[in-house]
Amino acid sequence: MSVVVVIPTFNELQTLPEAVASVRTAVPEANILIVDDNSPDGTGAKADALASVDPFVHVLHRSEKSGLGDAYLAGFAWALEHGFEIIVEMDADGSHPADRLAALIGAVSEPTVPGAHYPGLAIGSRWVKGGSVLNWPARRLFLSRGANAYARIALGISVKDSTAGFRAFRAEVLRGIHLEEVSSHGYCFQIDLTLRVLDAGYTVVELPIVFKERETGESKMSKNIVVEAMKNVTVWGWQRRFGKKTASPS
Ligand SMILES: Nc1nc2c(ncn2[C@@H]2O[C@H](COP(=O)(O)OP(=O)(O)O)[C@@H](O)[C@H]2O)c(=O)[nH]1
């Protein structure tokens, strides 16, 4: 199966080279697409330098920062155009363990038993048995646990880590969930897509990961991202209860 790992970047000059190297070592057959939003720190030029010496590394330059969701949508469009069969999301800051890539990819790959059921989405989950977070302040732990609990209750789903950004999709699944309708700009993009995959009738599997907080650079998490997520999850929950399903509110 052809695989591309999409890595969105905004000001990740210090961490990107190590993230790319860890993917190349863990899954040498996988391609990498870096989606950079014109980072002022020169991450885009660094990405070009990495691509110039490695044919498995590709770069998509966007003119401005308009959110993680927009960066992923651009990356997915590129991946689907280029015919990749499995599309993976991964952060550039070293938080996601590359040694779990093979498990995520394996979970959504064609099973060896013909006709056997397999999921449409595999999530590297911090909140299932065996998963955890290292070095997060209490505030971030509370935010992640709270957002996931609210999503489960409001949306009526059982996924424990629907905000996770380390995940693998089959291309066919991404083609069937109306990405053109997605309007989640920030991190609620992850919840949005989880919901769309479930509503399209696919199963979602969660594999435990140990998430390590970044050691350098800065988190792009912001108040706007939290507000957008709360608003969208509330609207989606309302729509699910009273009729209309998973349209992203504008
Ligand atoms: N291209 C792009 N990447 C982004 C944007 N926001 C966050 N990222 C990237 O998404 C990943 C996760 O962001 P991070 O700030 O570490 O979030 P946190 O782990 O939740 O604190 C990192 O690779 C960021 O560089 C954005 O607006 N555009």
Ligand SMILES: [Mg+2]
């Ligand atoms: Mg991070």
